[in-house]
Amino acid sequence: DVKVTQSSRYLVKRTGEKVFLECVQDMDHENMFWYRQDPGLGLRLIYFSYDVKMKEKGDIPEGYSVSREKKERFSLILESASTNQTSMYLCASSLLPGASYNEQFFGPGTRLTVL
C-alpha cells in the first residue's frame, strides 16, 4: 500500500512564527506536491518537486518555500506565518515526472491554525 504521511494532523501557531510541515512517502515516487485546501476554492497547488533538490512553483507560492533533500521527504515552510495561511495542507506524491497518467496519492492533511 502506498503511504503518504504528514507529521501533524493539527497544528496551532502564532503570527510570525516559522512553521515546518513535513511529508514522507514510502513508494519511491519521483514527484511530490503540496496543496492547500480551502472551502469553495478546492485544491490549490503551492509547490511541487520532480526530483531531489528540484522544485517548481505552483499557483500560490507566495509566503511559502519548500525543501527536498531526500527523495522520500518534502517539507513545506512558512517563513513567517500569517492568519491568511490558516488552512488544510495536503501533501501528495506520484510516480513519474512528465507523465500525465500519474495517480497522485495524498496524505491525510495537516490542519494549520495561525492565531
Next chain:
Amino acid sequence: QQQVKQSPQSLIVQKGGISIINCAYENTAFDYFPWYQQFPGKGPALLIAIRPDVSEKKEGRFTISFNKSAKQFSLHIMDSQPGDSATYFCAASGEGGSTLGRLYFGRGTQLTVWP
C-alpha cells in the same frame, strides 16, 4: 485563471438517485481526466479516470462521460448511496515538460446523499 471549472459546488440527492457532476476545460493539451473522492478527515483518493480516446468509462456505479469537442466531462453516480457522500474533485493533466505531471483540479462538489 482556473484551468478546470467544476459545477455544482454542492449537490443533494436522494438515495437511489443519479448524481451528476460536470467539468469543463480549455487546454487542448490535456489528455488525462481523473476524478478524486474525499471523505471528511481524509486526503483525496483516485476514484476513476479517463483518457480522451474514449467517450465513456464505467466502473461499477461510477461513469465518466467525455465530450472532446465540447471540452467537457462529467461524473455520473448511479443508484447513489449515503456512503457516496463526499467531496468530488475533477482534474486534468497533460503530458510534457510544461506540466511535469501536475494535476489541475476543479474546485470540488460536496455531495450529500439522503437515506
